Amino acid sequence: MTLQEKYTAVIDIAKKNGVANLKVEQQGAVLHIAGKTSETVKQKMWDAYSKIDPDMRAGDLMLDVEAADFDEVYEIKKGDSLSKIAKQFGTTWQKIHEMNKDTIKNPDVIFPGQKIKIPKG
Known part of the structure; x- marks a missing residue:
């Protein structure tokens, strides 16, 4: 399973909610997801991530989402x-x-x- 497949739920939330300047890139063993969105969507993305990796110990996702205006x-x-x-x-x-x-x-x-x-x- 690729990291993009593993974190499909997080990526789908970003796409469906129109995260601005969305970038999804794998660098080595880490998937980087970046963009700009509302605080509500940002929280939805974090919630989806915590369901996939509840202890946040995998160290294979960098979620860099900025809350917008x-x-x-x-x-x-x-x-x-x-x-x-x-x-x-x-x-x-x-x-x-x-x-x-x-x-x-x-x-x-x-x-x-x-x-x-x-x-x-």
Whole structure:
């Protein structure tokens, strides 16, 4: 079993939750997983790791995940607008747009399936 297979649960959580700048690399006998995400997703990844290696003694995983300045990743659904999403999360569409300028060029044009970061407060 490869290290990526061993830690599939941790990697899947990262991928499904849109961890930014996700890097999964094996260096020698250690798998390095790095990226930037919300505190909630970071904790989910640590929880998955602790189920695989409860005593954290294997020494074969380096989990370097930085908590970001957003609460969560949201997948846009049909009928959504940035204003509607902002209201749902108690923020403004301007803050959402500013945080997601890399994926949302025009705040009036969003698509179902797009994943966006929701800013804190």
